[in-house]
Amino acid sequence: MTGAAVLDDLGKVVDDRVRPAGDEDAIEGVRPSYCATPSSTEETAELLRVAAQHSLHVVARGAGTKQHWGKPPLRVDLVVDLTGVAGVVEHAAGDLITIVRAGTAVTDLQATLAENDQQLALDARFAAATVGGTVATNTSGPRRVLYGTLRDLLIGITFVRADGVVAKAGGRVVKNVAGYDFAKLLTGSYGTLGVITEVALRCHPLPRTRRVASIEVPDGEVAADLARRVLCSQIVPSAVEVTQPATGPASVGVLLEGVEAGVGARAEVARELLGVTSQIGDLPGSFDSYPFGPGDVGLKISTTLSGVGPVLKSARGVGDRHGVPVSVGGSAAGVLYAGMPADSDPAVVERVLAELRAIAGAYDGTVVVLTAPAATRRALDMWGPIRGLDLMRRLKDQLDPEHRLSPGRFVGGI
Amino acid sequence: MDIQQLAARLRSEIGEANVLTDRAQLRTYECDGLAVHKVMPAIVTLPATTEHVQAVVRACVETNVPYVARGSGTGLSGGALPHADGVLIVTSKLRSILELDADNERAVLQPGVVNLDITRAAAPYGYYFAPDPSSQQICSIGGNVAENSGGAHCLKYGFTTNHVTGVQLVSPTGELVPLGGKAPDPPGYDLLGAFVGSEGTLGIATEVTVRLMRAPESVRTLLAAFASTDDAGAAVSSIIGAGVIPAAIEMMDALAIEAAEAAVQCNYPQGAGAVLIVELDGPASEVEAQFEQVEQHCAAARAAEIRIAADDAERALFWKGRKSAFAAVGRISPDYIVQDGVIPRTALPQVLRRMGELAAKHGIRVANVFHAGDGNLHPLVLFDDAVTGEAERAEELSGAILDLCIEYGGSITGEHGVGMDKAKHMPRMYTDDDLDTMQLLRCAFDPDHLSNPGKIFPTPRLCGEVPGRHKGAHPLQEQGLAEVF
Numbered sequence: 051m052t053g054a055a056v057l058d059d060l061g062k063v064v065d066d067r068v069r070p071a072g073d074e075d076a077i078e079g080v081r082p083s084y085c086a087t088p089s090s091t092e093e094t095a096e097l098l099r100v101a102a103q104h105s106l107h108v109v110a111r112g113a114g115t116k117q118h119w120g121k122p123p124l125r126v127d128l129v130v131d132l133t134g135v136a137g138v139v140e141h142a143a144g145d146l147i148t149i150v151r152a153g154t155a156v157t158d159l160q161a162t163l164a165e166n167d168q169q170l171a172l173d174a175r176f177a178a179a180t181v182g183g184t185v186a187t188n189t190s191g192p193r194r195v196l197y198g199t200l201r202d203l204l205i206g207i208t209f210v211r212a213d214g215v216v217a218k219a220g221g222r223v224v225k226n227v228a229g230y231d232f233a234k235l236l237t238g239s240y241g242t243l244g245v246i247t248e249v250a251l252r253c254h255p256l257p258r259t260r261r262v263a264s265i266e267v268p269d270g271e272v273a274a275d276l277a278r279r280v281l282c283s284q285i286v287p288s289a290v291e292v293t294q295p296a297t298g299p300a301s302v303g304v305l306l307e308g309v310e311a312g313v314g315a316r317a318e319v320a321r322e323l324l325g326v327t328s329q330i331g332d333l334p335g336s337f338d339s340y341p342f343g344p345g346d347v348g349l350k351i352s353t354t355l356s357g358v359g360p361v362l363k364s365a366r367g368v369g370d371r372h373g374v375p376v377s378v379g380g381s382a383a384g385v386l387y388a389g390m391p392a393d394s395d396p397a398v399v400e401r402v403l404a405e406l407r408a409i410a411g412a413y414d415g416t417v418v419v420l421t422a423p424a425a426t427r428r429a430l431d432m433w434g435p436i437r438g439l440d441l442m443r444r445l446k447d448q449l450d451p452e453h454r455l456s457p458g459r460f461v462g463g464i
Numbered sequence: 465m466d467i468q469q470l471a472a473r474l475r476s477e478i479g480e481a482n483v484l485t486d487r488a489q490l491r492t493y494e495c496d497g498l499a500v501h502k503v504m505p506a507i508v509t510l511p512a513t514t515e516h517v518q519a520v521v522r523a524c525v526e527t528n529v530p531y532v533a534r535g536s537g538t539g540l541s542g543g544a545l546p547h548a549d550g551v552l553i554v555t556s557k558l559r560s561i562l563e564l565d566a567d568n569e570r571a572v573l574q575p576g577v578v579n580l581d582i583t584r585a586a587a588p589y590g591y592y593f594a595p596d597p598s599s600q601q602i603c604s605i606g607g608n609v610a611e612n613s614g615g616a617h618c619l620k621y622g623f624t625t626n627h628v629t630g631v632q633l634v635s636p637t638g639e640l641v642p643l644g645g646k647a648p649d650p651p652g653y654d655l656l657g658a659f660v661g662s663e664g665t666l667g668i669a670t671e672v673t674v675r676l677m678r679a680p681e682s683v684r685t686l687l688a689a690f691a692s693t694d695d696a697g698a699a700v701s702s703i704i705g706a707g708v709i710p711a712a713i714e715m716m717d718a719l720a721i722e723a724a725e726a727a728v729q730c731n732y733p734q735g736a737g738a739v740l741i742v743e744l745d746g747p748a749s750e751v752e753a754q755f756e757q758v759e760q761h762c763a764a765a766r767a768a769e770i771r772i773a774a775d776d777a778e779r780a781l782f783w784k785g786r787k788s789a790f791a792a793v794g795r796i797s798p799d800y801i802v803q804d805g806v807i808p809r810t811a812l813p814q815v816l817r818r819m820g821e822l823a824a825k826h827g828i829r830v831a832n833v834f835h836a837g838d839g840n841l842h843p844l845v846l847f848d849d850a851v852t853g854e855a856e857r858a859e860e861l862s863g864a865i866l867d868l869c870i871e872y873g874g875s876i877t878g879e880h881g882v883g884m885d886k887a888k889h890m891p892r893m894y895t896d897d898d899l900d901t902m903q904l905l906r907c908a909f910d911p912d913h914l915s916n917p918g919k920i921f922p923t924p925r926l927c928g929e930v931p932g933r934h935k936g937a938h939p940l941q942e943q944g945l946a947e948v949f
Contacts, residue, residue, distance in 0.1 A: 142808060142810065143705075144701060144704065144705065144808075144809065144810040145808040145809050145810050145839070146704065146809075147808075167707060188649075190649075194648075198622070198626060199648075199649070201625075201626075201654060201657055202622060202626050211901065215897050215900075215901065216897060217897055217898050217900075217901035217902075218894065218895070218898050219894075219898065219901075219902065221873070221874070221875050221893070222808065222873050223806045223807070223808060223838070223839060223873070223874050223875050223878075224838050225614060225618065225623070225806050225835070225838045225839070225840045225875070225878040225879065226806055226874075226875035226877070226878060227611065227612045227614075227623075227661050227875075227877050227878065227879055227880075227881055227882075228875050228876050228877050228882055228886075228890065228893055228894075229882070229890065229893075229894060229898070229899070229902050229920065230658055230661075230662060230902040230905050230906075230920075231612075231625070231657055231658050231660075231661055232658070232901070232902065232905070234625075234654040234657025234658055235653055235654060235655075235657065235658050235905070237654055237657075238653075238654060239653055243653070254709070255707030255708075255709065256707070258707070282590075282678060283678075284678060284679070284680065284681035284747060285681075285747050286680075286746050286747055286750075308747075308750045309750060309753045309754065311749055311750075311752075311753045312747060312749040312750030312751075312752075312753050312754075313750075314749075315747070315748075315749035316747050316749060316750070350649070352647045352648050352649045352650070353647050354568040354570070354646045354647050355567065355568045355569060356567050356568055357647070383648065384647055384648050385648055385649055410647075413647065414645045414646040414647045415647040416647070416649075416650060416651055418651050433651055433652075434651065436650075436651055436652045437641075437642045437643055437644070437645070437650060437652070438641050438642070438643045438652060438653075438655050439652065440639075440641075441635065441641060441655055441908060441909065442652050442653045442655065444908040444909070445653060445655070445904075445905060445908040447908070448904040448905070448907050448908045448927075449901075449904055460652075461651055461652045461653075462652075
């Protein structure tokens with residue numbers, strides 16, 4: 051079968067919304083042959099059936115903001131661009147739920163929900179990111195302290211299997227225990243189990259008022275102690291962020307949300323807990339950005355609450371020892387992000403990673419390399435050790451026996 | 465190997481006292497909380513350690529004998545209904561709280577630990593375990609994990625799945641597998657998220673790590689009486705519409721109130737067509753401001769009476785009527801079916817009206833108790849088994865109520881699980897492709913269909929060729945129990 055014939059078959063599904071792939075479609079140097087833009091779940095399913103007939107390896111793409119996350123695919127023939135499967139299908143404000151197509155930008159969804167004073171209680175750190183891409187990579191931010199993450203917000207999912215079969219799980223009501231929770235399996239699966247086309251999400255009321263109490267302190271350990279004090283209080287913060295730049299003082303930021311009368315009183319308690327030099331002010335930078343930029347090395351570190359201080363201390367120490375600036379910021383609830391500059395020596399990054407994995411591991415945690423320059427990636431075990439890997443492989447074999455969906459991107463070479 | 469040989473092997477591996485085969489003793493375990501279904505298991509095991517659980521599962525795998533896990537047996541969907549030719553694995557000897565780690569807001573538990581005992585152990589540190597099914601005084605955390613149990617307070621705090629951060633499980637192929645742990649966001653597929661709520665079909669949890677929540681500074685509860693469920697529903701809508709998410713909003717209709725009154729003398733306002741219990745919790749300043757709003761919304765929805773709990777004792781009395789409602793209908797009806805359906809909350813008035821019409825058509829009374837905040841209905845279908853045909857009509861009505869829930873975009877179960885009771889309803893909610901896909905997960909975990917077979921899915925799916933397994937036809941296929949997809 052020639053390339054022209056494959057293109058022809060894909061064109062029968064999406065007309066002129068298929069084209070030979072260009073340089074801009076390459077994923078970390080791996081170049082696909084075709085790029086198709088379906089407009090619905092049904093078209094996506096038909097495309098995947100054609101892909102199955104031609105044994106094409108498929109990568110789903112939203113806005114492409116995190117295509118450099120995870121490992122590069124071993125091979126890709128067809129990129130399915132989901133930005134055509136877009137739009138908010140429904141916002142049932144009285145039921146506190148929304149149904150939205152995968153290609154919708156998260157910011158567009160938020161704007162629609164805000165018309166009825168509601169929100170998706172998830173921090174979006176990539177302005178253009180789509181809902182589907184956000185689910186597939188399971189990104190979250192500071193407000194996880196109060197609202198949790200996508201696994202707590204996603205109540206239903208529609209996706210297309212590798213063989214082109216459309217499957218749904220969950221539904222449109224928040225409370226529902228009928229059947230296996232595939233929405234959770236697809237969350238953070240990096241496109242390796244299916245192509246997400248539509249999701250149902252739980253909404254929350256927009257808070258009337260927000261206030262941030264923050265303080266600058268000498269180092270990360272002090273910051274972690276203060277943050278713990280706030281977390282264990284009864285003021286119910288929406289976020290407790292700790293920030294430790296590569297050099298200089300660290301800081302703690304506490305976000306409080308609610309009604310005016312309540313937030314004022316709670317912010318005062320937060321100030322008492324943080325100390326006399328604390329201030330009421332605006333959201334600090336760490337609330338909407340990671341401590342790494344495009345091209346940098348970006349890590350995600352998880353730990354128990356009591357590991358936050360030791361991880362921060364270790365990050366500063368290991369950076370100083372190896373002469374590489376390590377910036378850390380994240381939630382005192384146990385999810386931190388760390389960044390190192392793009393031009394860091396891969397061998398040094400590897401040593402820093404090993405030390406951070408050792409300290410996080412001592413607190414039941416893990417370190418994942420979210421992104422890194424190509425040369426650094428090759429030197430690293432990006433995912434680290436994984437609990438339950440054998441069962442994960444068996445699941446992949448069941449859903450995608452030919453390993454044609456985003457092959458090699460995920461844990462254990464899945 | 466026949467069952468006697470298997471029993472002998474189990475006795476030698478986990479101890480004489482931990483294996484039961486005497487019919488009189490087996491009878492204790494023939495049903496769970498859904499007593500209408502009864503099956504006597506061939507063997508009951510009472511493992512005292514994780515190794516025991518693993519030994520039992522391995523013995524079952526090697527002899528191709530199905531097994532079913534059981535916690536306290538309070539489930540209401542027949543999820544722990546035994547298999548007649550199988551082994552029942554009861555977790556009642558696995559009752560230790562292995563670790564109470566208040567510093568990290570976690571507890572590590574054996575599966576037989578009783579739900580309420582977690583909160584009792586955490587309370588001295590100022591913490592509690594949020595999921596609170598009505599059976600929390602006896603139900604076990606292992607059962608909560610299997611069923612993804614909810615409770616009255618899940619409107620604000622979520623279900624079991626939102627509060628479990630790790631499990632150690634014995635997989636249906638006999639391996640001991642850790643998933644997650646104390647830290648958040650373990651990398652890889654969220655198998656933990658799929659395991660919670662899988663009703664014992666993906667393995668048996670031998671350790672559960674749960675999140676502990678800081679006890680709220682303030683809790684305030686009111687009870688409001690209304691002339692009708694429509695008025696009470698309007699109050700709920702305006703509370704949610706104002707952006708208030710209470711910890712709980714519970715509703716009971718006139719018949720449910722009558723039953724509760726007869727059973728526990730909770731002293732609810734007389735003659736009410738519906739009562740609402742609304743509970744707010746959180747920082748005192750926040751709760752004060754929102755509580756006033758809730759009172760105003762109830763008054764605006766023409767509440768005939770609003771009572772505010774003055775202390776914990778009065779709050780407990782408000783809740784007593786609600787939490788005893790299921791058992792209480794026994795006072796007004798010889799027999800009843802507890803239904804568990806979910807609808808979008810805003811459809812409540814239409815669904816209640818149509819349910820009333822259905823009840824009248826069937827000549828059967830329905831008492832309604834529900835988690836009004838999230839649309840989780842518990843219609844109690846009342847009947848007398850002694851009257852010819854009534855049980856059948858009640859069963860028919862009960863099924864029709866589920867159809868109604870699906871018609872309005874809801875679910876056939878909000879917290880009780882599918883079990884064996886509702887497996888037949890699954891195709892009304894999901895397509896064949898949906899169910900087929902779900903079973904691929906099962907095939908990944910349990911290729912031989914030994915772990916709690918016959919639950920959740922109306923038709924078992926064969927798991928395809930795995931090298932070195934299955935010579936000839938699959939046993940389920942031979943027995944005519946399964947078809948090849």
